[in-house]
Amino acid sequence: MGGSGDRVERGRRRSRPHGSLGPVNEAPQAADAPREPQEPRTPRRTSGRTPLYLEVAEDLRGAITAGAYGSGARLPAEDELARRYAVSRGTVRQALAALRTDGLITSRRGIRRVVLGGPGEENAATELRSFTRWARSLGQEPGGRTVSVDPGTADGEEAEQLRIAAGDPVYRVLRLRTLAGEPVMVERTTYPRAVGALVAGMPPDTVSYSEQLARHGVLFTDAHHTIDIAPADADDARLLGCRAGEALLRERRRSTDPAGTPVEWSQDRYLPGTVAFTAHSTAASALGRRLRP
Amino acid sequence: MGGSGDRVERGRRRSRPHGSLGPVNEAPQAADAPREPQEPRTPRRTSGRTPLYLEVAEDLRGAITAGAYGSGARLPAEDELARRYAVSRGTVRQALAALRTDGLITSRRGIRRVVLGGPGEENAATELRSFTRWARSLGQEPGGRTVSVDPGTADGEEAEQLRIAAGDPVYRVLRLRTLAGEPVMVERTTYPRAVGALVAGMPPDTVSYSEQLARHGVLFTDAHHTIDIAPADADDARLLGCRAGEALLRERRRSTDPAGTPVEWSQDRYLPGTVAFTAHSTAASALGRRLRP
DNA sequence: GAGTGGTCTAGACCACCAT
């Protein structure tokens, strides 16, 4: 989305020409435009549409990635942005917080926010994305095949991760993932009984289990990741076409639903040189290290 | 910090017995205690102390990690927490947002927040921490030695990462990092001229450059990380005591200061089996993958 | 001292979930 006017007016009692978002992409020079005293704003109804602060955030993101403010440039002050977008300062702050989380801008008391990346720089629009969605967003065609779907009983680690009792029934799925037809990753996922039953009932050529599961109301909203190195075993070597014992980039992941119930415990092994993991961290939180994986 | 009473009363016009934070650790059973009508609260002065929302967050964190609410338990409603802590709902929400970022709780419209981890589970108290601080927080003694500090000129990648011109002067530092005396990681850092000059002036046995730099006003507030695999070169092999060509866990990192100026571009290579990287992701943002590292 | 982001309060309405 671009600068302005491409959003529907959703407010009421507001008398801006049209389009609910002020033009910021074309704004770095402004600061003129006499401000007629505004009638007190009443909260706008968002009525089922995109939250206002996300619209503001996306507009600003567009302006930043389009290079409207060079790298290292300072953003307008919060009050100024609030005026331009005709929203409250709180909403602007919420939008800016989102951009900060994505590592697009800094934030410090006393000085204006600074644009971190640059026009050319890839925006790490991170998300809790499945392999499938991630690949598609890159314009790559994700593929793969399900090697096996087996019912079984949880071992110690699976039980701990899925927060069930050892010996409880689970389903194990082994899949090979490809990108543009080339093998990239071997995925070993353990599902608790209920979720696994759904997976087992899907056609073996299902590209994205997570998308299908979402249709059944199984949502993945949180995930905890651990990244390290693991040697390829015989299966890995056969499927990925590498040497047994070769070092692979390993991601272990436990996903949970909104109720906090673990819905997936997965171990993915990537062929070296195919992918890298990226993360952004600020003074508060983001990436950790851990001893003895 | 624990439940209550270990904080100084900082408010005014408030008539709670003493201690500014209500006892939540001992609260899961409450919900009784007749509420006398409160006089309207006025914003409390934080006057140079820890922000209120952080106190609330830390108290809740303590309650959660202490297991006051079992894993999967639901937290009290926002309004209820606001009453207990005698703060506004906004402040409670700010505190809860911090816990959510750390992956301690979920959050979904319509239902109470759910505790994610469990009593036993290690809290991934992630931070933008230097190797030194990270090691110390684990009770490990960080060590190492500086192999070389060399002035030089920026190559293409360094220039791009540090946002300077190719050929500009830089300092390159090669260090070996140890944990309990054992080699763990080789760190290759490139500093821009000004920062590098400070580093070059420090004694060669300096354990933490970042701590020393902080004293000179050079702060690391943001960092962008990329994690993948790289083979050990001759230096790596010699310093880490591994085979040349052996796969190492590589972290590349660009750190910036509050003004958005890059202050460090580093490439760290960890011996396999020594550390793992952890991250938490929610529906919005956290960990990314990237093609072709 | 002026400008700017950080914190806090108060109140309102809405969307979603469970009952």
Next chain:
DNA sequence: TGGTGGTCTAGACCACTCG
């Protein structure tokens, strides 16, 4: 239908930065 978190507004004061 009632409870709960999500969004939005308005106003206030404070801490920090810089000229």
